[in-house]
Amino acid sequence: xxxxxxxxxxxxxxxxxxxxxxxxxxxxxxxxxxxxxxxxxxxxxxxxxxxxxxxxxxxxxxxxxxxxxxxxxxxxxxxxxxxxxxxxxxxxxxxxxxxxxxxxxxxxxxxx
Amino acid sequence: xxxxxxxxxxxxxxxxxxxxxxxxxxxxxxxxxxxxxxxxxxxxxxxxxxxxxxxxxxxxxxxxxxxxxxxxxxxxxxxxxxxxxxxxxxxxxxxxxxxxxxxxxxxxxxxxxxx
Numbered sequence: 001x002x003x004x005x006x007x008x009x010x011x012x013x014x015x016x017x018x019x020x021x022x023x024x025x026x027x028x029x030x031x032x033x034x035x036x037x038x039x040x041x042x043x044x045x046x047x048x049x050x051x052x053x054x055x056x057x058x059x060x061x062x063x064x065x066x067x068x069x070x071x072x073x074x075x076x077x078x079x080x081x082x083x084x085x086x087x088x089x090x091x092x093x094x095x096x097x098x099x100x101x102x103x104x105x106x107x108x109x110x111x112x
Numbered sequence: 113x114x115x116x117x118x119x120x121x122x123x124x125x126x127x128x129x130x131x132x133x134x135x136x137x138x139x140x141x142x143x144x145x146x147x148x149x150x151x152x153x154x155x156x157x158x159x160x161x162x163x164x165x166x167x168x169x170x171x172x173x174x175x176x177x178x179x180x181x182x183x184x185x186x187x188x189x190x191x192x193x194x195x196x197x198x199x200x201x202x203x204x205x206x207x208x209x210x211x212x213x214x215x216x217x218x219x220x221x222x223x224x225x226x227x
Contacts, residue, residue: 004154034215034216036218043116043202043219043220044202044218045218049215089155099157099160099168100155100216101154102155104152
């Protein structure tokens with residue numbers, strides 16, 4: 001099955017700086033890669049996703065890049081704000097299934 | 113948000129108790145999922161139901177028993193649990209089962225503590 005690794009496990013940045021979280025996956029059949037944000041005590045919520053036929057996608061301060069050859073994808077948050085503090089999960093989904101394989105999560109702290 | 117709801121939000125039970133977790137989705141979705149979230153571990157998929165039929169059971173111990181009476185409701189029946197089963201149990205739903213690009217929407221979770 002798919003194996004997703006996520007790094008770093010914790011990340012602290014100063015407000016206004018950028019944050020980058022990276023995930024690698026093992027199954028070349030994976031072609032959908034969502035990112036979820038989970039604030040303390042709240043449910044995971046989808047913030048951005050990318051399909052395998054796209055190399056980059058942006059939504060305001062958030063962007064995701066995908067390198068299918070290297071089997072890795074990254075979340076980029078620019079101009080970080082304290083409300084960006086949360087745990088971020090990546091996931092990889094093979095074309096043939098509906099099972100999400102999640103990374104271990106990155107706890108991001110934005111220091112005011 | 114009221115798309116996916118879960119009750120109870122918190123549950124404390126002894127190892128000999130029997131309890132049930134409930135999940136309801138108001139999104140008209142056809143697939144529902146149970147996940148276990150423990151500290152410093154990935155989200156662990158437990159069960160998947162597509163159109164009320166169980167399609168995935170990821171080697172979950174029999175002390176966890178799912179039930180899906182219809183596409184909108186999902187239960188997780190618990191009995192003789194162990195302290196290591198203490199975790200956040202998340203329910204999720206998605207529109208089209210088997211579609212790899214389908215987005216999952218999560219409920220708020222039930223924080224379970226087994227004494």
